[in-house]
Amino acid sequence: MSDDEIILSELSDDELVLQMHDDPYDGLREEIEEGVNILIARGWAPYDALTKALVAGMTIVGADFRDGILFVPEVLLAANAMKGGMAILKPLLIATGAPRMGKMVIGTVKGDIHDIGKNLVGMMMEGAGFEVRDLGINNSVEKYLEALEAEQPDILGMSALLTTTMPYMKVVIDTLKEKGMREDYIVLVGGAPLNEEFGKAIGADAYCRDAAVAVETAKGFMMRKHNRASA
Numbered sequence: 559m560s561d562d563e564i565i566l567s568e569l570s571d572d573e574l575v576l577q578m579h580d581d582p583y584d585g586l587r588e589e590i591e592e593g594v595n596i597l598i599a600r601g602w603a604p605y606d607a608l609t610k611a612l613v614a615g616m617t618i619v620g621a622d623f624r625d626g627i628l629f630v631p632e633v634l635l636a637a638n639a640m641k642g643g644m645a646i647l648k649p650l651l652i653a654t655g656a657p658r659m660g661k662m663v664i665g666t667v668k669g670d671i672h673d674i675g676k677n678l679v680g681m682m683m684e685g686a687g688f689e690v691r692d693l694g695i696n697n698s699v700e701k702y703l704e705a706l707e708a709e710q711p712d713i714l715g716m717s718a719l720l721t722t723t724m725p726y727m728k729v730v731i732d733t734l735k736e737k738g739m740r741e742d743y744i745v746l747v748g749g750a751p752l753n754e755e756f757g758k759a760i761g762a763d764a765y766c767r768d769a770a771v772a773v774e775t776a777k778g779f780m781m782r783k784h785n786r787a788s789a
């Protein structure tokens with residue numbers, strides 16, 4: 559049977575998920591959207607559809623991009639397919655969420671246009687009951703400061719996917735320190751090239767390796783903040 563003849567709704571869950579791992583690779587946005595809809599209709603939790611079908615597929619794309627098998631145009635198509643699936647899951651993740659936990663401003667740093675991971679973190683935070691103001695990509699220190707003043711969030715989240723842009727997080731944190739604002743916010747950082755050591759070295763409150771860890775970490779900090787406030 560050729561790929562064209564595959565009827566997604568006739569596949570078992572395992573077969574469908576395997577098929578969806580190939581879809582971002584082939585830039586098949588509509589097939590990803592259909593796959594997500596089928597999984598949800600079969601009673602899958604939105605979070606499982608996100609991680610087991612979408613993120614797993616993007617991981618394969620990431621490995622082949624790294625190894626020089628895929629190039630930027632293909633990866634853009636993969637990202638587009640991924641975003642199609644995420645758009646369906648976003649309201650569901652938010653609907654399954656908890657009461658309002660706090661507020662977060664999140665953005666990708668200056669010089670960096672990667673936004674899939676950041677968007678996922680934003681979605682998962684919203685799903686967990688946080689109000690999220692997403693600043694998009696390529697944010698200068700001025701943009702972050704402006705948003706912090708306007709939104710008065712509890713948490714600042716910064717994302718960087720390039721080794722050349724990750725040092726910019728320190729520029730933002732140092733500016734907050736200079737202005738005496740650092741202690742006003744919980745600063746979380748993330749992105750594939752970062753690690754815990756880097757997070758500590760630049761003065762962030764925490765590095766989070768993925769969106770689930772980001773939610774748990776944010777909840778933990780918010781709990782401590784509330785306890786301090788009521789002590």
Ligand code: B12
Nearest residue numbers: 620624670671672673674675715717720721748749768769
């Ligand atoms: C998709 C992609 C692209 C797409 C981006 C599309 C988009 N809208 O985002 C396009 C094609 C545009 C692209 C462009 C480039 N890319 Co690119 N890209 C990737 C790729 C394959 C996947 C990234 C991704 O989306 N991962 C999936 C998400 C879910 O994972 P994530 O981003 O890590 O996010 C999770 C965690 O890190 C964490 N997290 C992320 N952000 C945050 C923020 C906070 C606050 C928290 C708490 C947590 C958190 O939670 C997320 C969810 O679980 C990676 C490969 C990789 N292994 O990462 C390369 C990669 C990042 N790209 C790379 C490069 C080199 C480039 C280019 C320079 C290529 C070029 N020659 O033009 C340009 C850079 C353009 C720029 N100025 O930014 C390199 C970076 C190498 C390095 N050492 O710096 C990588 C590692 C590929 C490689 N091995 O060569 N890229």
